[in-house]
Amino acid sequence: MPSRLMLRYLGADLSSSTGRxxxxxxxxxxxxxxxxxxxxxxVNLSAMELAATGRLVPGANLPTLILGCGLIRLCxxxxxxxxxxxxxxxxxxxxTVLFATLVCVAVCVRCLYLLQVGDSxxxxxxxxxxxxxxxxxxxxxxxxxxxxxxxxxxxIGPLSVAALLSKEPQFAGAAFGxxxxxxxxxxxxxAHNRHFTDVIKSRAIIAREQRRVANAHEEALIAATxxxxxxxxxxxxxxxxxxxxxxxxxxxxxxxxxxxNRFKAVNDTFGHAAxxxxxxxxxxxxxxxxGDRGLVARLGGDEFGVLIEDVHRLKDVAAAxxxxxxxxxxxxxxxxxxxxxxxxxxxxxxxxxxxxxxxRLMADADLALYQAKVNPGGGATIFEPRMEGPRRxxxxxxxxxxxxxxxxHLSLVFQPIVDLGxxxxxxxxxxxxxxxxxxxxxxxxxxxxxxxxxxxxxEISPRLMDMAFEAAKExxxxxxxxxxxxxxxxxxxxxxxxxxxxxxxxxxxxxxLQVEVTETALLADFTQARDNLTQLRxxxxxxxxxxxxxxxxxxxxxxxxxxxxxxxxxxxxxAAHGSADGKRLLRAVIGLCEILGVSSVAEHVENQEIxxxxxxxxxxxxxGFWLQEPLGRLEVRNLHEALxxxxxxxxxxxxx
Ligand code: C2E
Ligand code: CA
Ligand code: CA
Numbered sequence: 001m002p003s004r005l006m007l008r009y010l011g012a013d014l015s016s017s018t019g020r021x022x023x024x025x026x027x028x029x030x031x032x033x034x035x036x037x038x039x040x041x042x043v044n045l046s047a048m049e050l051a052a053t054g055r056l057v058p059g060a061n062l063p064t065l066i067l068g069c070g071l072i073r074l075c076x077x078x079x080x081x082x083x084x085x086x087x088x089x090x091x092x093x094x095x096t097v098l099f100a101t102l103v104c105v106a107v108c109v110r111c112l113y114l115l116q117v118g119d120s121x122x123x124x125x126x127x128x129x130x131x132x133x134x135x136x137x138x139x140x141x142x143x144x145x146x147x148x149x150x151x152x153x154x155x156i157g158p159l160s161v162a163a164l165l166s167k168e169p170q171f172a173g174a175a176f177g178x179x180x181x182x183x184x185x186x187x188x189x190x191a192h193n194r195h196f197t198d199v200i201k202s203r204a205i206i207a208r209e210q211r212r213v214a215n216a217h218e219e220a221l222i223a224a225t226x227x228x229x230x231x232x233x234x235x236x237x238x239x240x241x242x243x244x245x246x247x248x249x250x251x252x253x254x255x256x257x258x259x260x261n262r263f264k265a266v267n268d269t270f271g272h273a274a275x276x277x278x279x280x281x282x283x284x285x286x287x288x289x290x291g292d293r294g295l296v297a298r299l300g301g302d303e304f305g306v307l308i309e310d311v312h313r314l315k316d317v318a319a320a321x322x323x324x325x326x327x328x329x330x331x332x333x334x335x336x337x338x339x340x341x342x343x344x345x346x347x348x349x350x351x352x353x354x355x356x357x358x359x360r361l362m363a364d365a366d367l368a369l370y371q372a373k374v375n376p377g378g379g380a381t382i383f384e385p386r387m388e389g390p391r392r393x394x395x396x397x398x399x400x401x402x403x404x405x406x407x408x409h410l411s412l413v414f415q416p417i418v419d420l421g422x423x424x425x426x427x428x429x430x431x432x433x434x435x436x437x438x439x440x441x442x443x444x445x446x447x448x449x450x451x452x453x454x455x456x457x458x459e460i461s462p463r464l465m466d467m468a469f470e471a472a473k474e475x476x477x478x479x480x481x482x483x484x485x486x487x488x489x490x491x492x493x494x495x496x497x498x499x500x501x502x503x504x505x506x507x508x509x510x511x512x513l514q515v516e517v518t519e520t521a522l523l524a525d526f527t528q529a530r531d532n533l534t535q536l537r538x539x540x541x542x543x544x545x546x547x548x549x550x551x552x553x554x555x556x557x558x559x560x561x562x563x564x565x566x567x568x569x570x571x572x573x574x575a576a577h578g579s580a581d582g583k584r585l586l587r588a589v590i591g592l593c594e595i596l597g598v599s600s601v602a603e604h605v606e607n608q609e610i611x612x613x614x615x616x617x618x619x620x621x622x623x624g625f626w627l628q629e630p631l632g633r634l635e636v637r638n639l640h641e642a643l644x645x646x647x648x649x650x651x652x653x654x655x656x
Contacts, residue, residue, distance in 0.1 A: 029143035037140035038070030051125030104154035156182035230283035238297035251352035263302035289327025321380025413630035427480035469506035487521035496535035570604030
């Protein structure tokens with residue numbers, strides 16, 4: 001009840017942070033002042049006793065009372081430590097008002113009594129010390145205005161009235177002075193309280209604002225470093241953790257990069273929602289497998305990263321890798337379907353003596369992951385320096401591809417595509433050759449995909465195309481030039497137009513051109529590829545699907561795009577040689593081409609058996625080392641001159 005009254009009097013509201021801050025600040029300030037107030041009272045009132053009565057004997061007198069109250073209050077304020085709840089604070093303030101009233105009444109009574117006895121000098125001493133005590137105590141209680149006003153009202157008030165009533169002029173003057181000082185002190189108390197309240201309120205507002213900014217900052221930080229789908233740390237957080245590990249405990253941690261096998265198939269077959277659930281399941285399994293040994297993060301797509309702490313030996317790293325694989329692999333119920341989960345894992349041990357930048361460590365773990373993917377049943381593979389070979393080679397080839405004089409080292413060879421029925425050469429396929437002065441010959445299967453990745457194919461291909469067009473002009477009219485178009489070329493807008501422009505510039509009819517495109521190249525942007533191919537076909541060029549049977553061999557594309565020829569992938573052809581299953585498959589694919597009304601070309605006709613086989617299966621045309629190895633420009637010209645005069649080696653062979 002007194003606490004509630006006190007709260008109402010102070011205008012404080014414990015449900016608001018400002019209200020609580022006000023109470024805390026008043027309490028803290030009061031707690032500091034209480035010992036001083038009692039000391040001040042004790043000294044002043046002892047002096048008053050001494051001055052008014054001429055003696056100070058221990059016993060039941062005012063200073064003893066003050067001392068007793070002071071001790072009780074000190075025990076109350078300091079006996080329970082600092083951590084008190086707001087309710088207790090308010091209760092203690094209410095007690096302060098009570099004690100102030102009791103003590104002031106006692107002082108007042110004693111002063112009034114002393115004014116009745118003694119001489120005028122002692123009366124003046126009572127006025128002086130009584131007034132000083134009241135003002136001092138009031139000032140000490142500024143943090144609690146209701147208590148601060150009590151000594152002014154209960155000591156100065158009655159003392160002044162008594163002095164005025166005494167009709168002694170010097171007392172009346174002193175009383176007047178006291179009343180004025182008391183009134184001014186009261187006014188100061190009010191002003192101080194207002195100021196005090198304002199300061200605390202604004203401090204509370206600033207603190208609240210700071211908290212809000214800190215919270216917002218923390219939220220933004222969490223959002224920027226968390227993967228939305230799995231709730232795991234994201235790539236950014238993972239990289240920071242790697243940086244921290246490399247600087248705090250170099251050489252004592254490892255990292256793993258984990259990739260789901262065949263995730264794309266799950267996404268494509270069962271939809272993205274199932275894919276998302278699968279990723280969440282993998283995330284949970286990884287966290288369970290690693291426990292508190294490290295940090296699991298989602299690096300993006302179906303790739304996860306694990307930072308494993310406190311591993312020093314290779315066998316511990318291998319054990320961590322095995323734990324990851326066995327913890328994640330298995331089956332899971334996703335949207336009512338049982339799906340198999342299988343992951344590959346590349347591990348990299350940190351090494352104090354080497355570059356420990358996150359990018360380097362992650363690139364190494366990636367290489368190990370790649371190895372794990374290539375080796376059937378690779379599971380978890382630890383990085384070894386020998387794996388760097390391909391990376392170093394790639395960097396060398398990349399540097400050489402960017403050399404300004406690259407085109408001087410590029411050339412073409414031509415391999416005939418032969419009609420297996422008549423032995424006639426239908427076309428020559430242009431095959432790029434590059435002999436770098438330092439690296440020596442670099443096969444196209446190596447540099448073409450890299451040039452595509454580096455966006456350099458647009459510089460290389462037109463140069464090759466011009467060379468091929470110049471060569472094709474030397475061949476008989478009915479022999480076409482077959483040119484391979486890469487994914488970037490076939491899928492970039494305007495590429496058909498630039499090919500047709502180059503043909504015009506070379507004064508070569510579009511009907512002399514045959515373009516070879518692979519299914520994977522079409523996949524990059526099917527609509528754009530279809531636009532380009534349609535334009536080329538409309539201009540008279542022949543469109544060939546290359547490497548059919550090497551990728552997905554989707555019948556959908558065969559229906560949506562009209563091909564003039566389908567080249568059966570070399571792997572499909574050679575597999576048919578000596579394998580009954582392979583033979584059945586090749587027969588079926590050739591049959592499919594027949595049904596579609598598109599002629600088929602067998603690649604990699606490497607020996608007589610394959611030639612006999614593809615002839616028997618009804619293949620219209622063939623290409624391969626057995627028929628003719630790729631030839632230089634001059635050799636092709638000579639071949640045609642010889643053919644015009646006689647018969648070619650390849651047709652001789654076929655006849656045999
Ligand atoms: P591709 O288009 O399938 O070219 C046929 C590849 O098979 C050529 O290899 C050729 O030399 C090889 N080959 C021919 N007959 C036989 C045989 O009987 N047995 C075996 N095992 N192989 C045979 P090459 O010249 O190394 O070209 C490899 C790939 O590089 C090509 O495959 C093609 O995808 C790409 N490529 C080559 N030149 C170019 C080009 O100018 N532009 C683009 N975009 N790609 C090119
Ligand atoms: Ca080709
Ligand atoms: Ca091919």
